[in-house]
Amino acid sequence: MEESNGRKKTLTPQQAKLKAESYCAYQERAQQEVRDKLYEWGLHHDEVENIMTQLIVDNYLNEERFAKAFALGKFRMKGWGKIKIKQHLKAKRVSPPLIKIALEEIDLDEYEEKLKEIIKKKTNKRTTNLSLTEKAKLIRYLQSKGYENEIIFNIISKE
Template sequence: MKAEKNQFTKKEIQSKLEYYCAYQERCYKEVEEKLYSFSLNLSEKEEILTYLIEHNFINEERFAQSFVRGKHNYKFWGKNRIVNELKFRNISSRIITSALKEISEENYLENFHKLAEKHWNNITERKGPKKNKKFVDFLLRKGYETHLIYDKLNELNN
């Protein structure tokens, strides 16, 4: 029986988390945080997490690959930002390295050049230090490597 609106049976919570994981790829940390919003004791939480891992609802490798593809192809993030975000989610370095292979070097550079040129043309400042700074800061926030950014800046300034 439900005592309060936030009181669910263990089976109901497990079912909710199955849906949560099936709806979108989740990492262990996200599921663990979601699980803490329910009032369960530690052994019940561990039991549910173990069940979700064993039944492939949580798969860090699959999550990382999906994350890399999505953030690069739709948000045009660079590798530095992707790596930092995955580290923040406690994904291992081995899995991060493997997941970054989801981005082909050709696609990565193509997206970088498109984004850089579009941003350069959208900056309203006239050519000069202010425009250069805005350009560099934007691409650094996006997570691109400094050598790519400065090579592109030199190309656009000439």
């Protein structure tokens, strides 16, 4: 959205509110993402905060709903573990209590099943007779996906 002279086009508060509503309706958003967008569209602090309040009141924005959708989505679609999900929610400035609520949405049995699935894929279905190097590589990979050491070691030792 650039004008021909290279400057960014600024929106009126009403235009920005409408655009923010469709931005939020498209998918769940963190409050900080929306706030950043409003500033990007050339609005000032008071206008941004008024629009944010209106989006929350009208239920376009709901931080808890966003956190839950984000956590379940990243877990189910990308196979992320709780550590990585937590880091990404923190980066989006979601509050610690909401991060805790979001992570509690992930069913422990489903979590362990997903981890076993990732291990099977990564090791071509075998976990017995892995060399120490292969085991270390597997553990590092699972840590990078955001899984906790305790759960990784429990599952690897059972398999």
